[in-house]
Amino acid sequence: MAEPVPEYEERSYAVARAGVPSHIAIIMDGNGRWAKKRSLPRVAGHHEGMKTVRKVTKLASHLGVNVLTLYAFSTENWKRPKMEVDFLMRLPEEFLSTFLPELIEENVRVEMMGYHQNLPSHTIEAIRKAKEATKNNTGLVLNFALNYGSRAEIVDAVKDIAAQVAAGTLNIADITEEHITEGLMTRRLPEPDLLIRTSGEVRLSNFMLWQLAYTEFWFTETLWPDFGEEALLDAIENYQKRNRRFGGLKGEEAN
Numbered sequence: 342m343a344e345p346v347p348e349y350e351e352r353s354y355a356v357a358r359a360g361v362p363s364h365i366a367i368i369m370d371g372n373g374r375w376a377k378k379r380s381l382p383r384v385a386g387h388h389e390g391m392k393t394v395r396k397v398t399k400l401a402s403h404l405g406v407n408v409l410t411l412y413a414f415s416t417e418n419w420k421r422p423k424m425e426v427d428f429l430m431r432l433p434e435e436f437l438s439t440f441l442p443e444l445i446e447e448n449v450r451v452e453m454m455g456y457h458q459n460l461p462s463h464t465i466e467a468i469r470k471a472k473e474a475t476k477n478n479t480g481l482v483l484n485f486a487l488n489y490g491s492r493a494e495i496v497d498a499v500k501d502i503a504a505q506v507a508a509g510t511l512n513i514a515d516i517t518e519e520h521i522t523e524g525l526m527t528r529r530l531p532e533p534d535l536l537i538r539t540s541g542e543v544r545l546s547n548f549m550l551w552q553l554a555y556t557e558f559w560f561t562e563t564l565w566p567d568f569g570e571e572a573l574l575d576a577i578e579n580y581q582k583r584n585r586r587f588g589g590l591k592g593e594e595a596n
């Protein structure tokens with residue numbers, strides 16, 4: 342029997358026609374509170390959050406989004422209890438072993454940005470396999486930010502530039518924004534057009550500080566495990582009403 346057409350389908354056609362953000366970045370927050378509300382262990386919230394990752398990836402792919410970056414683990418998240426960290430490190434494996442065939446069918450290409458250092462080998466191996474299996478896919482890039490920290494990334498870019506100056510291959514006067522941009526883990530990706538953070542927290546938590554300079558922000562009270570297709574469409578519809586000026590003037594104002 343054919344699957345019933347989901348209610349959001351019609352709405353998503355209209356959203357796709359109106360032009361979707363090329364790159365959406367998401368700070369997936371509120372898993373712990375979702376679990377607490379149900380008297381469940383925090384990790385149950387992370388597990389439920391994984392199901393949201395599937396829904397959001399699928400819809401983003403159908404809408405024609407080019408890149409979806411998901412903040413799955415920050416360089417600061419190591420401060421959490423070991424049991425929770427261990428659980429989070431198993432999630433990419435579970436997600437990819439369950440949904441890789443679906444991602445391949447969707448023409449999704451899996452990517453990762455973050456420091457390999459300190460990540461367990463089973464986590465790295467799961468991502469490596471998924472990257473390999475999807476490397477020729479030409480649709481949505483699903484970019485997991487895993488053991489990612491923006492300040493550390495910027496420091497690395499600066500060290501790179503300093504090394505070039507020390508080697509005499511770059512003059513200080515010739516350093517431009519592009520030198521930093523090129524030194525970041527996102528060098529092959531467009532800058533995010535839309536940043537979403539769930540759960541009512543209104544901060545960036547060391548996420549893509551350089552790349553978000555002209556990004557539109559959408560904060561929602563919805564906890565990540567409750568965030569679904571309708572919630573993603575709400576965010577994109579709101580984005581479509583924004584007047585992006587990139588520091589200049591647009592339309593009437595420019596005359």
Ligand code: FPP
Pocket residue numbers: 369370371372373374375387390391394412413414418429432433436485540565
């Ligand atoms: C923040 O919520 C969430 C995280 C640190 C982990 C995010 C990870 C997932 C949503 C699953 C990722 C799935 C894959 C496939 C990698 P929190 O625990 O800080 O929530 P709280 O603020 O309510 O405590």
